[in-house]
Amino acid sequence: MTAQQEKDAQRYCAQPPQRIPVLPSSLSRPRTRAILANHAKWLNGTQLRYSFLDGAGDGVAKAWLTEVHNGFEEWESLGIGLKFRPEDNPEESEIRITFADDGSWSYVGTDCLGIGSSEATMNFGWDPTSPYGKATVRHEIGHSIGFCHEHQNPFAGIEWYVDKVYEYMAGPPNFWPAETTYHNIIRKLSTDQVSGSQWDVLSIMEYGFVSGLIKRPEEYRAGISSPLQLSDHDKEYVRTWYPPLAPHMEELKPFQSSVLDLASGEQADYEVIPEMSQKYQFSTFGNADVKMVLFEQVGEENPRYITGEDDSGEDRNGRFEAKLFKGRRYILRVRMYSTWGSANASVMYW
Known part of the structure; x- marks a missing residue:
């Protein structure tokens, strides 16, 4: 890994705040949980169109665009019911991509539909062709189809050295304000928002962390390596959410x-x-x-x-x-x- 790739591997996805439906307090817990766990997922069989708000003609290397195409193709090749199609007109696209130098991020699932048609719903802030950059592409696409950050899974049982996390993320190369660190790392997802009951430390939606940030579980005090590919659980969950379509209806x-x-x-x-x-x-x-x-x-x-x-x-x-x-x-x-x-x-x- 080059020095630049190593620096990029310490940069993190800064997911925008997710839209959480406000539900009546009178709803039963099972009903609330079912709604919150599924509200951001696309209908299976949806063809999601993606476009580039700045492309090769705007100074973005063709190889960068190609790697994003490859990321969508990898998710679709799992045999899921979603399809991804490149679209020239951003206003006709559910997913709109930029390459601005302000970090990497994506809105989660159908939250993309609430963003103005001239605005980005996904951004790549570093080279997507490096090993870590390729993983970032898969990570952000995971957000766009409904995955959240795995280390925020309430079943992970992570206990942070909170002050050290805020201090680390405020420094280079991320320079995150406290609210971004809280939203993307410290905050635990509600058990109503997650599917399954386990933490997948190998998930493409997991951050890698350096030593000294995690207090418990003790086996991760020395840090977590950044996953560079989709895990078996990633593949299992996405096929559960979006199973292959039946040939006849x-x-x-x-x-x-x-x-x-x-x-x-x-x-x-x-x-x-x-x-x-x-x-x-x-x-x-x-x-x-x-x-x-x-x-x-x-x-x-x-x-x-x-x-x-x-x-x-x-x-x-x-x-x-x-x-x-x-x-x-x-x-x-x-x-x-x-x-x-x-x-x-x-x-x-x-």
Whole structure:
């Protein structure tokens, strides 16, 4: 590792604050946990478009752009249900990338949708072609699909030498203010926000740390090496969140309800082919928190977003109206947050 690469390996992702839904205090703990654990995840089957706000023509080396492409391809090659497509027009992209010298970071999952279409949702602040830079690319893409920092996992049991952490991060090469250090290192995630019950020290979402910052667990007092590749648990979790799509979908017919026999985090996908061109109502029924989104299938690889609804945390069912055209093919995706009560949840359109 060169001196520059070693310096870069001491620089850390400064993830922006994540948007956490404000839920009614009257909600049950299982319902709250289900919503918080899944709210930032994309619907499975989503095609995420990414663009560069500054590209090769703006002084960014072509090799840097290529390595970012490689990072997206590596995540997709795991056989997940998400697809990534480069897009020339940033305003048409969910993920917008810059290479500004202000650290590396990314918004988490669907938080990207709340950022202005001319603003970046991801940044790489150092050479992404070094071994550590390649790991940084995979780390930031992990954020963009819903992963949080692994060392902030409440099950890690990390006890910090807090003053030393603040002092170390305030110095070179990071120069972080205290609030950035707290948000990205000291702060523990809520148990409601994480999936699983273990700490994966090999995760690409884990920081490496020098000796003298961790008090407990004792085996990490000498520090943690920076993971440089996706771990087995990273691959397992992303396939659980975004499993490979089934080759065929059930067709949802008008006025025929379909039972949503889904566990928290699972998803149902339906083909919708209207026999008449008109406005249709789509709705869920029963006691359930769901995210429901309608796409129009344009070609083989380009589903176009039509509309959607998220009723999580509210005592109502999701419903929306959309004009559909005879003979065209649409896809309805329904991701379950939680169900309660005795009756089965279902979905229907008419």
